[in-house]
Amino acid sequence: MGKALVIVESPAKAKTINKYLGKDFIVKSSVGHIRDLPTSGNAKPTDPKERAAQAAITRKMAPDEKVRYQARKKREQLVRRMGIDPDNGWQARYEILPGKEKVVSELKKLAKDSDAIYLATDLDREGEAIAWHLQEAIGGDTSRYHRVVFNEITEKAIQDAFKEPGVLDVARVHAQQARRFLDRVVGFEVSPLLWAKVARGLSAGRVQSVAVRLIVEREREIRAFVPEEYWEVHALLKACDIEPVRFMVTHRGGEKFEPKNQAEAEAAVDAMRDASFSVTDLESRKTSSKPSAPFITSTLQQAASTRMGFSVKKTMTLAQRLYEAGYITYMRTDSTNLSDEAVSACRNLIKKDFSAEYLPAEPISYGSREGAQEAHEAIRPSDVTLRSSLLSGMEPDAERLYDLIWRQFVACQMTPARYLSTTLVVTAADCRLTAKGRVIEFDGFTKVQPPAARKGDDAVLPPLAVGDGLTVTEFDPKQHFTKPPPRYTEASLVRKMEELGIGRPSTYASILQVLQDRNYVVLEQRRFTPHDRGRMVVAFLAEFFERYVEYGFTADLENSLDDVSNGDMEWKALLSEFWKAFSAAIDETKELRITHVIDKLDAELGPHFFPEREDGSNPRKCLSCEDGRLGLKLGRNGGFIGCSNYPDCGYT
Numbered sequence: 076m077g078k079a080l081v082i083v084e085s086p087a088k089a090k091t092i093n094k095y096l097g098k099d100f101i102v103k104s105s106v107g108h109i110r111d112l113p114t115s116g117n118a119k120p121t122d123p124k125e126r127a128a129q130a131a132i133t134r135k136m137a138p139d140e141k142v143r144y145q146a147r148k149k150r151e152q153l154v155r156r157m158g159i160d161p162d163n164g165w166q167a168r169y170e171i172l173p174g175k176e177k178v179v180s181e182l183k184k185l186a187k188d189s190d191a192i193y194l195a196t197d198l199d200r201e202g203e204a205i206a207w208h209l210q211e212a213i214g215g216d217t218s219r220y221h222r223v224v225f226n227e228i229t230e231k232a233i234q235d236a237f238k239e240p241g242v243l244d245v246a247r248v249h250a251q252q253a254r255r256f257l258d259r260v261v262g263f264e265v266s267p268l269l270w271a272k273v274a275r276g277l278s279a280g281r282v283q284s285v286a287v288r289l290i291v292e293r294e295r296e297i298r299a300f301v302p303e304e305y306w307e308v309h310a311l312l313k314a315c316d317i318e319p320v321r322f323m324v325t326h327r328g329g330e331k332f333e334p335k336n337q338a339e340a341e342a343a344v345d346a347m348r349d350a351s352f353s354v355t356d357l358e359s360r361k362t363s364s365k366p367s368a369p370f371i372t373s374t375l376q377q378a379a380s381t382r383m384g385f386s387v388k389k390t391m392t393l394a395q396r397l398y399e400a401g402y403i404t405y406m407r408t409d410s411t412n413l414s415d416e417a418v419s420a421c422r423n424l425i426k427k428d429f430s431a432e433y434l435p436a437e438p439i440s441y442g443s444r445e446g447a448q449e450a451h452e453a454i455r456p457s458d459v460t461l462r463s464s465l466l467s468g469m470e471p472d473a474e475r476l477y478d479l480i481w482r483q484f485v486a487c488q489m490t491p492a493r494y495l496s497t498t499l500v501v502t503a504a505d506c507r508l509t510a511k512g513r514v515i516e517f518d519g520f521t522k523v524q525p526p527a528a529r530k531g532d533d534a535v536l537p538p539l540a541v542g543d544g545l546t547v548t549e550f551d552p553k554q555h556f557t558k559p560p561p562r563y564t565e566a567s568l569v570r571k572m573e574e575l576g577i578g579r580p581s582t583y584a585s586i587l588q589v590l591q592d593r594n595y596v597v598l599e600q601r602r603f604t605p606h607d608r609g610r611m612v613v614a615f616l617a618e619f620f621e622r623y624v625e626y627g628f629t630a631d632l633e634n635s636l637d638d639v640s641n642g643d644m645e646w647k648a649l650l651s652e653f654w655k656a657f658s659a660a661i662d663e664t665k666e667l668r669i670t671h672v673i674d675k676l677d678a679e680l681g682p683h684f685f686p687e688r689e690d691g692s693n694p695r696k697c698l699s700c701e702d703g704r705l706g707l708k709l710g711r712n713g714g715f716i717g718c719s720n721y722p723d724c725g726y727t
Contacts, residue, residue, distance in 0.1 A: 112158035300559035356500035372580030576630030699726035
């Protein structure tokens with residue numbers, strides 16, 4: 076047997092795989108993608124002679140003919156920059172990425188002298204597309220190419236994959252191309268409109284714009300929220316030498332007690348002041364809490380954010396390193412499926428390291444959401460016997476992330492935690508007061524993965540019985556105000572996008588990063604606030620491209636891409652159906668007058684740009700002249716507030 080060439084994306088992955096393959100294999104890295112649609116870095120400048128020739132042609136044309144000619148040339152330039160032509164069968168022009176020429180040259184040279192070429196890129200659509208681009212760029216006899224995929228980089232997984240290599244999954248390549256083309260078309264077609272009609276430097280994205288809309292709409296809810304006053308009445312009660320217990324007044328006069336003001340709260344306190352307190356009801360019941368499923372991409376991102384404060388980007392970067400080093404399974408997955416071998420190893424560890432009551436009689440399985448790829452596995456340790464302290468060459472935060480993954484995996488195969496939940500009911504005059512507590516009887520899975528902090532119900536209640544008398548040590552009426560919905564954190568935004576079906580596991584990190592890079596949102600104290608730029612983009616798209624920023628439309632498109640990936644839909648048919656309606660919307664918008672755009676944006680963004688003034692005066696009244704009205708204006712550098720009496724009044 077001659078030499079075989081193995082190509083992966085990352086040098087770290089190549090180094091790990093190289094340990095498990097014999098001397099007959101050469102393992103090389105492509106360092107990510109090697110080809111893509113044209114980028115700004117490799118666009119060819121227009122030839123001055125060609126430009127002069129075009130100018131000479133247009134000078135001889137009639138006005139109408141000149142307009143048509145210029146429109147056609149402008150369209151040709153746009154198609155050339157996009158690298159795809161929606162009007163001609165979605166023909167694509169791929170180019171070697173700048174700086175990758177040397178990599179491609181080396182791979183071609185190695186492939187020429189190899190009997191077999193194994194494409195061992197990641198097992199998701201992006202990895203399938205990288206493998207396809209490698210095969211297309213290297214060329215040669217396609218029968219030499221083999222596709223190998225593995226969920227974990229362990230010796231057994233690698234050797235099993237190379238024993239039974241497959242072929243490229245063309246349907247998954249088409250799904251990735253369809254996503255790329257859709258994103259390309261939306262960005263290249265809408266962004267020039269934003270530049271022309273709103274402000275230079277703005278851009279739109281198929282999924283990013285919908286994510287910005289979520290943040291903008293949440294901010295609207297917060298600004299429109301009117302707090303409402305409410306009160307709670309608590310009493311500290313004690314019996315004999317027992318420490319006082321905090322009870323809350325829940326009912327008065329047989330009805331639910333929800334005081335709206337101080338007078339109602341103090342009336343309840345006055346009614347109880349000279350009353351006798353006694354226990355009238357005591358309910359104790361056994362409850363249990365089951366372990367959560369092993370991590371998928373979105374739940375790992377959320378847990379790392381809430382438990383350790385990691386950003387989504389940091390979580391995925393660390394998980395990538397752990398995977399490439401062979402410590403965890405593939406980290407881009409939406410499936411909670413676990414292999415029989417992994418479950419068996421986990422159960423053996425629980426049996427060895429814990430008492431028998433921590434091990435369920437049967438393995439626990441978890442149902443994945445609809446559309447999840449069951450061929451994938453959840454995120455888990457490659458070797459469950461390996462603890463984070465034994466990892467080699469990993470930074471402390473990577474060890475912490477591994478420990479979180481390890482604990483979640485082991486806990487998911489352990490018995491439930493059991494609690495004794497108690498509710499004490501006390502009456503005084505016409506008031507009913509309650510206190511709730513929960514005592515753990517058996518820690519179960521929480522011995523390995525403690526639950527996130529709970530509020531309130533984990534108090535330990537004293538051993539009281541019905542009929543016991545209590546004395547009051549203090550009344551505590553407190554004023555509260557209802558609060559608006561909180562701004563999104565990275566974790567809650569990922570949860571919301573997943574709930575709505577917007578994007579897919581592999582896209583969340585890049586979506587959140589793009590929003591910040593484009594200055595559409597800012598992350599302050601770990602919460603997203605929209606910039607004015609983000610508000611303007613959302614307002615423009617919601618008014619003139621409403622369908623394309625609807626949550627349902629974006630989710631349906633994701634489902635269609637899944638259908639393409641599964642071979643149930645033809646990819647160019649999906650693209651053409653989208654393009655037919657989208658191009659019509661573009662054509663309608665091109666004739667928009669700038670004044671119409673300004674009026675629409677002003678009406679939409681007015682409540683944000685013109686908040687109520689402290690002195691109660693009209694927020695639209697000009698502060699410089701007597702009868703001027705402030706409104707949104709658009710200049711070369713974007714939006715600003717100006718007076719309607721310009722140029723007589725220059726207030727901005």
